[in-house]
Amino acid sequence: MTSETSLFPALRGTDADRPALRFGDRALTYAELAARTAALAARLAGHARVAVWATAELETAVAVTAVLEAGVAAVPLNPKSGQKELGHILNDSAPTLVLAAPGAELPPPLADLPRLDVETDRAVDAAATAPAPEPRVSAEDPALVVYTSGTTGPPKGAVLPRRAITSTLDALADAWEWTGDDVLVHGLPLFHVHGLVLGTLGPLRRGGSVRHLGRFSTEGVARELTSGATMLFGVPTMYHRVAGALADDPGLVRALSGARLLVSGSAALPVHDHERITAATGRRVVERYGMTETLMNTSVRADGEARAGTVGVPLPGVELRLVEEDGSAIPGHDGETVGEIQVRGPNLFTEYLNRPDATAAAFTSDGWFRTGDMAVRESDGYVRIVGRKATDLIKSGGYKIGAGEIENALLEHPAVREAAVTGEPDADLGERVVAWIVPADPQSPPSAAELADHVAARLAPHKRPRVVHWLDVLPRNDMGKIMKRALRA
Numbered sequence: 001m002t003s004e005t006s007l008f009p010a011l012r013g014t015d016a017d018r019p020a021l022r023f024g025d026r027a028l029t030y031a032e033l034a035a036r037t038a039a040l041a042a043r044l045a046g047h048a049r050v051a052v053w054a055t056a057e058l059e060t061a062v063a064v065t066a067v068l069e070a071g072v073a074a075v076p077l078n079p080k081s082g083q084k085e086l087g088h089i090l091n092d093s094a095p096t097l098v099l100a101a102p103g104a105e106l107p108p109p110l111a112d113l114p115r116l117d118v119e120t121d122r123a124v125d126a127a128a129t130a131p132a133p134e135p136r137v138s139a140e141d142p143a144l145v146v147y148t149s150g151t152t153g154p155p156k157g158a159v160l161p162r163r164a165i166t167s168t169l170d171a172l173a174d175a176w177e178w179t180g181d182d183v184l185v186h187g188l189p190l191f192h193v194h195g196l197v198l199g200t201l202g203p204l205r206r207g208g209s210v211r212h213l214g215r216f217s218t219e220g221v222a223r224e225l226t227s228g229a230t231m232l233f234g235v236p237t238m239y240h241r242v243a244g245a246l247a248d249d250p251g252l253v254r255a256l257s258g259a260r261l262l263v264s265g266s267a268a269l270p271v272h273d274h275e276r277i278t279a280a281t282g283r284r285v286v287e288r289y290g291m292t293e294t295l296m297n298t299s300v301r302a303d304g305e306a307r308a309g310t311v312g313v314p315l316p317g318v319e320l321r322l323v324e325e326d327g328s329a330i331p332g333h334d335g336e337t338v339g340e341i342q343v344r345g346p347n348l349f350t351e352y353l354n355r356p357d358a359t360a361a362a363f364t365s366d367g368w369f370r371t372g373d374m375a376v377r378e379s380d381g382y383v384r385i386v387g388r389k390a391t392d393l394i395k396s397g398g399y400k401i402g403a404g405e406i407e408n409a410l411l412e413h414p415a416v417r418e419a420a421v422t423g424e425p426d427a428d429l430g431e432r433v434v435a436w437i438v439p440a441d442p443q444s445p446p447s448a449a450e451l452a453d454h455v456a457a458r459l460a461p462h463k464r465p466r467v468v469h470w471l472d473v474l475p476r477n478d479m480g481k482i483m484k485r486a487l488r489a
């Protein structure tokens, strides 16, 4: 076992009064966070994998930090997960404990698990509490299991080792000149890579701080960026809302103008939104490109040119190539030949939990991960994403959603005979989920709201169809396969 040190050197640093976390009016310094996490980590001995009820609250940040300090793996759970999705994740990941904020009400499938309350409000004598002992772990040991949707079937658990987290965060520090002096603001959910790894573990690894808005708002962004925050992270939907608010909000213009770095990711930021933000504030939004399985692959560098429509260059340590349909790598950077992005590097996950078939299919025989994203490379190496291979994946609000899992959920509704799901462009969300339904009884089709509630309750609210079309029959080819192109037409 190669021994590895803490992911968070600042927990054992000398600058104990530095602010670490702030959620609303609740905050912890590094000394307070070290004391909290030491107490929790001590209670995690003997566990291999634990669940975290990942509300957008201080407790989630403390819980995940403590789990990593203990050398254990965390499975962050979307607190809005519906029954079916939560049941699947718990069955698949088999956590032996759940960490949650005191008083948080956990739904039935979690009630059977032992629970550890994450106490953050009771006073501790931080000065008198030693930090947790350095975790005895290897860099290859799992740190997080993050569930991510595929085109069909239930979400898969991407197992992220500790070295994926350290390598991605340190590569971003290099690209963004990200230091302990930075104060990050965001309102991202804490059960996905963007808000959890980049937005929470990132500042803590740098010894800087994060202010979480609880819920994204342009007012919150303006307030924090004018009171000490230096960086903003968001998905394109958030920047779209910022861009829309700038015209009537001089305070927001001032706030963005003064930020050190504005970073967008999880989906493409439309050029129009880039342009509106730059026109109003003089600032360019930097895009980075990542995936749950790979963490971050490319970014525009802080000292590089932020060119709208591109995601910059490969991060230090990341190998990236574009590959033709026949598997051959595209030589050179001609700015026009489209190929699939494949990546290799220490930032990659190790496997999909309990899914050796899916893991094997995700890699080429020589160890490159197939992202499914299609791109070209400009002459200076900048990557421009132009689409993705799978039409059955929908990116809505920065969330990846598989058409198949929604179709399966819809088919479980008694009033639905047949169902197909597609994505269509949406100015705010990037794409929105559209359901095409053949009702069991044409005289009384289920309402759009009923189907949305059904999907929200079984899977998650962000997976609910935003538009429903009712049809007499779904267009199918000779093989009986639904022709989604014909639906969209």
Ligand code: MCA
Pocket (backbone or CB within 6 Å): 080, 187, 188, 189, 192, 193, 194, 195, 216, 235, 237, 238, 265, 266, 267, 288, 289, 290, 291, 292, 295, 396, 397, 398, 399, 400, 452, 453, 456, 457, 461, 462, 464
């Ligand atoms: C609405 N709601 C419902 C229903 N309808 N709840 C139950 N049943 C219903 N029928 C609730 C929702 O839960 C939500 O609550 C509120 O009403 C509004 O819903 P919605 O319209 O979906 O939310 P929104 O305001 O449109 O959200 C936009 C958003 C959100 C804030 C941008 O999409 C978001 O947070 N996106 C971030 C996704 C992300 O982090 N992705 C990164 C993946 P409430 O508001 O309380 O929730 S990682 C990744 O992609 C890679 C690694 C990368 O590169 O980063």
Ligand code: AMP
Pocket (backbone or CB within 6 Å): 148, 149, 193, 264, 265, 266, 267, 268, 269, 287, 288, 289, 290, 291, 292, 293, 311, 371, 373, 385, 388, 395, 398, 399, 400
């Ligand atoms: P997820 O599986 O939720 O981690 O989503 C990963 C996917 O988000 C990638 O495969 C891309 O399709 C997309 N993505 C992430 N960042 C960007 C970006 N800056 N531009 C375009 N697409 C992105």
